[in-house]
Amino acid sequence: xxxxxxxEQEHELDTSWMDQMGEWGIKAKPGKRGLTLAEIQIGEYxxxxxxxxxxxxxxxxxxxxxxxxxxxxxxxxxxxxxxxxNATFLYEEALQRQWSSATDIPWHTIxxxxxxxxEAECLLCTFFNEVEFVAGDVxxxxxxxxxxxxxxxxxxxxxxxxxxxxxxxxxxKRALANGGGxxxxxxxxxxxxxxxxxxxxxxEMSTRLHISGEGAVLTMFxxxxxxxxxxxxxxxxxxxxxxxxxxxxxxxxxxRFLCEHAPERRPExxxxxxxxxxxxxxxxxxxAGTQAETSEALAILLGGGKxxxxxxxxxxxxxxxxxxxxYMKRVQSAGFGERFENGRSSIPEQYAAAY
Amino acid sequence: MADKDAGAAVPAAVSAGDDDxxxxxxxxxxxxxxxxxxxxxGVRVKPGEHGLRxxxxxxxxxxxxxxxxxxxxxxxxxxxPRPGIPPLPYxxxxxxxxxxxxxxxxxxxxxxxxxxxxxxxxxGSLEPLPEEVERAICQICTEFCQYANTxxxxxxxxxxxxxxxxxxxxxxxxxxxxxxxxxxxxxxKRALANGGGxxxxxxxSVNRMILESRGGWTESVTYLxxxxxxxxxxxxxxxxxxxxxxxxxFIFSHCIEDHARHLTYGYDHLKYAVTHHVGQDRILQTxxxxxxxxxxxxxxxxxxxxxxxxxxxxxxxxxxxxxxETYLHGVGDFVRDYLALGEWIGxxxxxxxxxxxxxxxxx
Numbered sequence: 001x002x003x004x005x006x007x008e009q010e011h012e013l014d015t016s017w018m019d020q021m022g023e024w025g026i027k028a029k030p031g032k033r034g035l036t037l038a039e040i041q042i043g044e045y046x047x048x049x050x051x052x053x054x055x056x057x058x059x060x061x062x063x064x065x066x067x068x069x070x071x072x073x074x075x076x077x078x079x080x081x082x083x084x085x086n087a088t089f090l091y092e093e094a095l096q097r098q099w100s101s102a103t104d105i106p107w108h109t110i111x112x113x114x115x116x117x118x119e120a121e122c123l124l125c126t127f128f129n130e131v132e133f134v135a136g137d138v139x140x141x142x143x144x145x146x147x148x149x150x151x152x153x154x155x156x157x158x159x160x161x162x163x164x165x166x167x168x169x170x171x172x173k174r175a176l177a178n179g180g181g182x183x184x185x186x187x188x189x190x191x192x193x194x195x196x197x198x199x200x201x202x203x204e205m206s207t208r209l210h211i212s213g214e215g216a217v218l219t220m221f222x223x224x225x226x227x228x229x230x231x232x233x234x235x236x237x238x239x240x241x242x243x244x245x246x247x248x249x250x251x252x253x254x255x256r257f258l259c260e261h262a263p264e265r266r267p268e269x270x271x272x273x274x275x276x277x278x279x280x281x282x283x284x285x286x287x288a289g290t291q292a293e294t295s296e297a298l299a300i301l302l303g304g305g306k307x308x309x310x311x312x313x314x315x316x317x318x319x320x321x322x323x324x325x326x327y328m329k330r331v332q333s334a335g336f337g338e339r340f341e342n343g344r345s346s347i348p349e350q351y352a353a354a355y
Numbered sequence: 356m357a358d359k360d361a362g363a364a365v366p367a368a369v370s371a372g373d374d375d376x377x378x379x380x381x382x383x384x385x386x387x388x389x390x391x392x393x394x395x396x397g398v399r400v401k402p403g404e405h406g407l408r409x410x411x412x413x414x415x416x417x418x419x420x421x422x423x424x425x426x427x428x429x430x431x432x433x434x435x436p437r438p439g440i441p442p443l444p445y446x447x448x449x450x451x452x453x454x455x456x457x458x459x460x461x462x463x464x465x466x467x468x469x470x471x472x473x474x475x476x477x478x479g480s481l482e483p484l485p486e487e488v489e490r491a492i493c494q495i496c497t498e499f500c501q502y503a504n505t506x507x508x509x510x511x512x513x514x515x516x517x518x519x520x521x522x523x524x525x526x527x528x529x530x531x532x533x534x535x536x537x538x539x540x541x542x543x544k545r546a547l548a549n550g551g552g553x554x555x556x557x558x559x560s561v562n563r564m565i566l567e568s569r570g571g572w573t574e575s576v577t578y579l580x581x582x583x584x585x586x587x588x589x590x591x592x593x594x595x596x597x598x599x600x601x602x603x604x605f606i607f608s609h610c611i612e613d614h615a616r617h618l619t620y621g622y623d624h625l626k627y628a629v630t631h632h633v634g635q636d637r638i639l640q641t642x643x644x645x646x647x648x649x650x651x652x653x654x655x656x657x658x659x660x661x662x663x664x665x666x667x668x669x670x671x672x673x674x675x676x677x678x679x680e681t682y683l684h685g686v687g688d689f690v691r692d693y694l695a696l697g698e699w700i701g702x703x704x705x706x707x708x709x710x711x712x713x714x715x716x717x718x
Contacts, residue, residue, distance in 0.1 A: 011683060013675050015665065017658045018490050022497075022553040028544070034473035037540065040547045057508070057562060059500040059543065062553040069563045092473055095537070100466045102406030119390055129431040136529060137515040143532070144508040151539065158507065158536040161514075165529035166466070168522070169409055172431065176398045176412050184392040185430040187440035197443065296385045306387075313382045 022061045037088035037152055052077050052149040060149045076146040080262040081202050084253035087152040090246050094159035099239050101170035109231040110178045116306045117229060118180045120297035124227075125175035126183045127287055127294050129168055131217060134189045135247070136164035138196050138209060146202075156250055163243040170236050177232075186294065188285045203258055203265070204272050210251020211330055212276035216286045218244040219323040220298075226315060227301045248330065255334035266336075270344065273336060277347055280327065288319045317354060324351040394435050409523060410459035422631075424448045424520025432520055445518035451632040453517055453572050455623035458527040461616045465530035470609050472541040480601035481549045488599070491666035491674075494554035495594070496542040498659050502587055503542070505562040506617075507535035509579060513572045527620060534613040541606050548602075554662075560653045564646060573628045577639055580621025581696060582646050586654075588614055589689035590663065593681065597667050622696055629701040639702040644709070651711025654686065680718075687718035 023044040031039050040046075045061035055072040058064060076082050084090075113121070139157040146154050175182050190197075196213060199205035220227075221244055224237020258265060280286060287294035295316060302319075303312020324347055328340055339345040395416045403411060412418070417433040427442030447453055484492070510532050517525050546553050561583050568575040591614060595607040629636045654660065660682055665671055668678020690712050697704040 011660070011679055013664055013671065013679060014658070014661050015671055015674075017494055017555050017662065018487070020555040021490060021493065021551075022555075024552045025550055026547045026552045027550045028547045030473075030478050034471075035476070035478045035544050035548060036473045040544055042547070043552075045547060045553070056556060056559060057501055057504050058556040059497055059504070059539075059553055062497050062500075063555040065556045065558060067558055068556055069559045071559060071563045071566045095469075095471045095473070098466070098469050100406070100463075102402075102408045102463055102466070105407070107402045107407045116390075122393070123389055126431060126434050129434070130429045133429040133431075133519060136525070140511040140529075140532070141515045143511040148504055155536045155540065158511075158532050161511075161529050162533040165462075165526045169462075169526060172412060173400070173407050173409075176400045176414070176417060177407065179397055179399045181393045181396045181398045182417070182431055182434035184389060184435035185428065185437050185440075187428060187437045189429055190441050190443065293386075293389045296387060296389070299385070306385075309385060310382045 020063050022063050036092045050079050052147045054149050074147040082150050082153045083257050087156050091155045106231050120300040122175045122180040123183045123297040125171040127186050128171040130189045132164045132168035136161050160247050206251045207272045214247045216323050252330050252334045259335035320354045408463045422450050424518045446516040448518045451628050453524045455620050457623050459523040462527040476605050477601045487670040489551045491662045493546045493551040494662040496546040497554040499542045500539050503535040503538040505565050507532045509575050531617050564649045576621045577642050582650050584618050585693050586689045589685045593685045625700045647709035683718040686715045690715045
């Protein structure tokens with residue numbers, strides 16, 4: 001160090017940036033749950049713009065630089081398009097509840113199963129692999145399109161992509177851990193018009209993915225105690241349900257926010273819900289749906305083998321009813337419950353007929 | 356809400372009394388058409404010393420990673436295809452466009468080494484710092500937020516275009532994006548926790564270079580990890596050495612761990628691409644010739660250098676002497692690392708190194 005050469009002029013210190021800082025004197029303090037994102041939403045740093053013109057990727061509250069490049073190309077720049085009130089909570093919870101499929105699942109509890117049950121489990125795992133692909137790919141696409149001024153919501157989506165990667169990995173592991181293998185793909189998650197993949201609006205995507213799609217899957221995961229044949233599977237479904245509940249909560253809370261802050265979009269959202277509801281029982285995306293071959297696998301798992309298919313099928317109907325009931329609760333919570341009373345939605349009829 | 360949802364979990368579902376419908380009449384006859392449809396059956400992977408890891412699953416056909424994956428659907432690797440499925444826009448379908456042998460191991464490592472800024476960083480160890488030093492660390496945190504933001508935006512731009520034949524890479528990149536989110540969070544928290552605030556945004560020349568790299572993921576990796584990433588690692592190391600308290604020590608040591616994984620993937624991928632794709636080395640030479648110039652300009656004109664010097668020098672006065680010298684030595688280390696990595700990857704840059712970077716080699 002002492003032999004350092006004489007520095008060129010350009011290495012002289014420029015401290016002009018010191019006079020161009022954002023709001024100064026901020027001292028956020030850790031709360032009961034540590035120093036969470038909610039604790040640093042203070043002063044100007046907590047002020048959310050209704051519409052943002054930040055196209056440079058500037059952190060919210062930092063001083064803009066007039067000559068900065070506009071590299072953002074952000075399409076989601078209105079608060080109502082992406083926001084939800086509990087984003088900080090969901091993100092922090094996601095961090096606290098991360099788990100490892102390698103070490104947190106008691107894989108040693110898996111014992112050889114009868115062939116029909118193993119095949120049913122492997123079919124379901126193959127299906128869930130595809131489902132988790134969608135739930136990871138699609139939110140990822142929206143991250144770079146969303147202004148970093150709304151980073152809290154974006155962080156929840158990033159946590160979701162991580163969760164889905166883990167789900168994909170745990171179902172693949174289960175399929176290959178007990179003398180089985182992957183089976184034939186369902187193809188149910190492909191890019192048909194009106195599907196999660198092709199949505200060109202974030203709220204449309206979220207309505208399909210978080211509320212109807214993941215909502216239906218969440219109900220299934222919660223039935224893991226019935227489907228699971230051993231502690232490894234039961235734990236796998238329980239942990240996945242915990243993650244999935246956060247994703248569903250994102251959709252519900254976002255829709256609620258949109259409903260309150262952009263009421264003019266209500267009629268449009270009702271149309272997305274119409275489409276989703278037409279598919280919820282008949283669509284192949286629902287593993288417990290009436291047309292899905294995964295339904296047969298589920299009946300085998302729930303009944304305890306092909307020999308008890310009828311009993312399993314009866315339990316499957318319970319799942320279907322529960323899916324519909326939970327869906328209605330979520331949509332009501334999001335502020336769109338009227339559709340179940342004014343005759344617009346067919347879900348109450350589907351619920352009544354789901355025996 | 357999520358708590359409630361998660362808490363309700365399974366037992367409530369099992370005992371849902373009002374869901375008990377009437378006796379089933381006429382259960383539809385199952386077809387069982389799906390039974391027996393598998394490419395390979397009888398696989399029994401066992402957990403090893405470190406649990407059941409992603410890499411352990413690469414047995415039989417499930418471990419066959421093709422050079423080219425022409426399936427545009429979401430078929431899991433090894434599963435049986437189904438005809439008639441409409442394609443999805445998976446544009447990266449060749450192994451050399453994204454592969455690195457270490458991806459599966461890095462994925463598991465990322466999960467094991469997760470950390471939580473809210474509760475694990477010892478925020479109570481922060482003490483007031485001299486005003487100039489606090490301004491410097493806050494400016495540095497602001498720019499690091501932008502580095503991490505650029506990284507997660509370019510990864511998520513490409514992630515959805517990567518086909519499922521190479522899912523290990525997609526899985527690893529999900530962890531890398533999550534790491535970036537955590538870095539943004541930790542740097543923002545540090546800037547707002549000790550009487551300071553955020554600084555001024557960067558002009559963003561290198562950010563633009565990374566975000567405009569649309570010629571393929573390999574091009575993005577070149578700029579993101581070989582150029583910017585190697586420099587960032589040099590900065591993290593200097594900052595760890597100069598940490599003022601346990602909170603900063605925790606943040607920088609964990610960022611180094613995370614970033615080291617990203618760089619390991621990046622370097623490994625570039626080597627794979629150069630080794631397995633004819634002409635890739637020449638393309639990288641061209642990209643780096645452009646990239647070095649942009650990097651050199653940012654090093655010369657950006658605010659990071661001055662902020663680092665003030666921090667390393669303990670204030671403006673020290674920043675003009677020992678602080679700037681320490682920083683320049685750090686940049687010299689970055690350029691030396693960069694040259695050594697280029698050599699290892701198969702893209703030697705020593706002879707054609709841009710003079711704007713070459714000048715740091717004297718430090």
